[in-house]
Amino acid sequence: MMFLKNSTMPLNNKNKQILLFDYETSNYVIATFQEFAYLYFLDKSNDYSSFALEYQSVFNLTDDEYKNFESNVKFKYSTFLKSEGNKNILKDIDLNNFLIETPNNDQLTNRLENPSSYIIQLTTRCYTNCTYCYAERKEICDIDFSSVYKFLQEALQKNGKLFTFSGGDPTVYDFNNLIKLIRLIYSYKGTTIIMSTKNPNLSYEQFVELRNAGMDILQFSLDSDRPEVLENLLGISDGKKYLDRIVDSISNAVKAGLRIRVHVVVSNKNIDHLEEYINNFLAELPLHSIEIVNFKNSLFIDNGIFYDNSIEMKLQLIRDKMKCVKFKIEYAFQMQCDLSGDLFHYSRCGAGNSLMVISPKGKAIFCDTVGENDQIVLGDINSNSIDEIWENYRLDKIFDKAKSNKKCKSCDMLDRCFYIDNFRCLANVLRFSNDINDIDTNCCYYN
Ligand SMILES: C[S@@+](CC[C@H](N)C(=O)[O-])C[C@H]1O[C@@H](n2cnc3c(N)ncnc32)[C@H](O)[C@@H]1O
Numbered sequence: 442m443m444f445l446k447n448s449t450m451p452l453n454n455k456n457k458q459i460l461l462f463d464y465e466t467s468n469y470v471i472a473t474f475q476e477f478a479y480l481y482f483l484d485k486s487n488d489y490s491s492f493a494l495e496y497q498s499v500f501n502l503t504d505d506e507y508k509n510f511e512s513n514v515k516f517k518y519s520t521f522l523k524s525e526g527n528k529n530i531l532k533d534i535d536l537n538n539f540l541i542e543t544p545n546n547d548q549l550t551n552r553l554e555n556p557s558s559y560i561i562q563l564t565t566r567c568y569t570n571c572t573y574c575y576a577e578r579k580e581i582c583d584i585d586f587s588s589v590y591k592f593l594q595e596a597l598q599k600n601g602k603l604f605t606f607s608g609g610d611p612t613v614y615d616f617n618n619l620i621k622l623i624r625l626i627y628s629y630k631g632t633t634i635i636m637s638t639k640n641p642n643l644s645y646e647q648f649v650e651l652r653n654a655g656m657d658i659l660q661f662s663l664d665s666d667r668p669e670v671l672e673n674l675l676g677i678s679d680g681k682k683y684l685d686r687i688v689d690s691i692s693n694a695v696k697a698g699l700r701i702r703v704h705v706v707v708s709n710k711n712i713d714h715l716e717e718y719i720n721n722f723l724a725e726l727p728l729h730s731i732e733i734v735n736f737k738n739s740l741f742i743d744n745g746i747f748y749d750n751s752i753e754m755k756l757q758l759i760r761d762k763m764k765c766v767k768f769k770i771e772y773a774f775q776m777q778c779d780l781s782g783d784l785f786h787y788s789r790c791g792a793g794n795s796l797m798v799i800s801p802k803g804k805a806i807f808c809d810t811v812g813e814n815d816q817i818v819l820g821d822i823n824s825n826s827i828d829e830i831w832e833n834y835r836l837d838k839i840f841d842k843a844k845s846n847k848k849c850k851s852c853d854m855l856d857r858c859f860y861i862d863n864f865r866c867l868a869n870v871l872r873f874s875n876d877i878n879d880i881d882t883n884c885c886y887y888n
């Protein structure tokens with residue numbers, strides 16, 4: 442059984458199950474949370490902490506369920522590490538325990554009653570001005586504090602679990618207000634905040650404030666240790682000084698009790714020294730984990746930066762080597778190039794099913810990579826309730842298959858693609874078309 446991480450969806454039912462797509466058999470599989478965890482670790486590149494971060498929070502597990510899950514999964518995970526280099530773990534898991542069935546159509550609704558996950562763009566401002574950024578940042582704008590606070594209270598009451606503070610750089614938003622938002626979210630049980638920064642100016646006292654507000658893992662985005670590469674990627678003038686300050690920041694943040702993840706965006710600009718960067722530089726820092734993701738084209742900047750199959754192959758080789766080397770830190774690799782072409786249908790987007798995105802102007806938008814495109818502004822936190830906004834996120838309200846591309850019109854998967862699974866990435870669609878109903882250029886039927 443093979444499944445793809447991106448194809449998973451928490452099901453809208455009380456049994457805390459997850460819908461997986463098995464791409465060997467093309468069947469849907471419903472697995473419990475624990476079964477899903479075992480499957481997740483069959484891919485040795487996945488680690489416990491990234492699992493907990495990504496999936497634990499989207500389910501409302503009771504204390505007992507979580508304890509049980511944690512001891513079980515940690516045990517499996519350590520067995521799994523010991524069996525490195527062979528497939529012992531497969532023996533250890535009784536695949537017969539998996540509840541495998543193709544659900545009825547009415548179970549095949551991926552849409553949750555309320556969003557479980559939110560991306561909130563707090564500001565468009567940043568310390569850097571990255572040449573590869575996917576965010577829409579042409580106007581300076583900060584989200585109104587009292588509106589976003591009220592919005593988050595409502596989201597939390599409606600069982601929102603995973604909150605990503607994005608932007609712009611969330612740490613250049615008014616810092617006292619940022620702390621209030623973090624405190625609010627962590628006052629609710631089972632919530633997680635993902636927050637990433639490139640800000641080299643944060644002080645030890647600010648890290649202590651973040652920690653005291655409930656933050657556990659803070660993410661720094663750092664794509665290279667080469668000053669000239671940083672200057673080129675981040676639009677800064679002194680890469681060496683910047684790098685030194687980020688290294689100091691990481692050590693101050695650790696002293697303040699935070700765990701640090703470094704996030705690396707891979708592109709043609711850093712692939713050739715990536716392995717050296719990880720082994721000689723990142724491995725020496727006091728990190729909790731490293732997350733390596735592929736560059737995605739931006740709709741807003743054309744910058745000569747790219748990620749293609751040849752880069753993906755190099756990344757694959759690095760990832761395989763990492764599995765053989767024991768490090769004190771954990772890695773998560775995300776490679777997406779092969780999600781185009783034949784594997785297009787294994788990708789999913791959570792927008793409209795589990796995810797809501799709020800722009801710095803307080804508009805509900807489909808995705809932060811497409812910005813405030815008029816066709817997909819779906820509400821306003823200043824004047825709409827979450828229920829009203831979420832109703833506008835219904836995929837069948839947003840997309841009109843009658844207006845779709847002629848290839849889509851004759852495609853067997855049109856309903857699933859447009860209304861159930863959300864295969865298409867709107868950033869890919871809008872890069873080549875003004876119409877949100879158009880074909881995704883990554884789809885294997887495109888050419
Ligand atoms: C939009 S940023 C917001 C947080 C913060 N400003 C930062 O850069 O860490 C969120 C994450 O997306 C990454 N990112 C930005 N543009 C990207 C792109 N075109 N492809 C892939 N990742 C990108 C950033 O490096 C960062 O880790």
Ligand code: SF4
Pocket residue numbers: 566567568569570571573574575576608609610639
């Ligand atoms: S990647 Fe982050 S820091 Fe860089 S411009 Fe985009 S939002 Fe700002």
Ligand code: SF4
Pocket residue numbers: 848849850852853854855858859864865879880881884885886
């Ligand atoms: S993008 Fe169009 S052609 Fe491709 S799977 Fe979706 S509906 Fe079918």
